Amino acid sequence: MTPRPPAQLIDRFGRVVDYLRISITDRCDFRCVYCMAEDMTFLPRTQILSLEEIYSIAQAFVELGVKKIRITGGEPLVRKDALSLLKNIGQLDGLNELVLTTNGSQLDTMSAELKAAGVKRINISLDSLNAEKFKRLTRTGDLQQVLNGIQAAKSTGFERLKINAVVLKNQNHEEVGDLVQFAVDNGIDISFIEEMPLGVVKQHDRGVAYYSSQLIKQDLAQRFTLIASPEKTGGPSNYFTVADTNTRVGFISPHSENFCSTCNRVRLTVEGRLLLCLGNEHSVDLKAVLREHPNNTAVLKQTIINAMQIKPEKHEFNVHEQPVILRYMNMTGG
Secondary structure, eight states: OOOOOOEEEEEEEEEEEEEEEEOOOOOOOOOTTTTSSOOOOOOOEEEEEEEHHHHHHHHHHHTTTEEEEEEEESSSGGGGTHHHHHHHTTOOOOOEEEEEEESTTTTTHHHHHHHTTTTTTEEEHHHOOHHHHHHHHHHSHHHHHHHHHHHHHHHHHHSEEEEEEEOOTTTTTGGGGHHHHHHHHOOOOOEEEOOOOOOTTTTTOHHHHHHOOHHHHHHHTTTTTTTEEOOSSSSSOEEEEETTOOEEEEEOOTTTTOOOGOOOOEOTTTTSSESSSSSSSSSHHHHHHHHHSTTHHHHHHHHHHHHGGGOOOOOOOOTOOOOOOOOOOOHHHO
């Protein structure tokens, strides 16, 4: 008997979707200027997915061929019982990699439990090594708390740690060299991200703050030799290796080096929307499907399969215009 081919989710442009990013909360203990407004109103509990619903969706995706799941927020580790959810997802048969994006505030106390739950890699947001500037960018964050968390994660022994830095002109762009040196000194990776125009944030002009990946590379060339690397981690980063080190420097460039043609991912928002593109509003309400058809995995899977046909070809980000996408990054999942 001929074996059945493995399940795959394929969109109308022939792209295989094997990577799911899940936001498990819109809440965060930071208020980063590029992510959310300072006076955010968060969703009531009835409007967000329960942990059991999140697990059901994750299970369906894995059975449909998804190999990598990233848990995000807001700050995912502020959600009650997040560890139990991570443990359950980490045990899904067929999932190759469970990874986490965090602001690092909880890592000092939770790193060992995260590794025990099956988390293989962690991305940690770190936009500045200057305590005053870090406070200004995050509005509420404590740099030392995050640095302690990075050291705790290093000691725990995850497969890989990476810093994510959103670079803003005249706010932290002059620190890119110091951030790479920090990554080299700690034997970890780093990715620089061009800001994505999601949500209207007062007192923050994205056009003025925009700093391209090409400019970052030019700045880094004054201190480091970057060697192009073929390595990929399933996400949008283009990687380089810092000569004579094991540190990789990635560039996520939604504006200057559009990566839509190879997009392999979709996002599940905290309110249960399956978002087919970060820069468009094409989505399907999986929460409604779950609640209208409880315990009906077949209907859930077919809805996910059908959704691939509305995944758009590309986003249309423009940092010099008011954002078309009004949802904030904390609602989307970082």
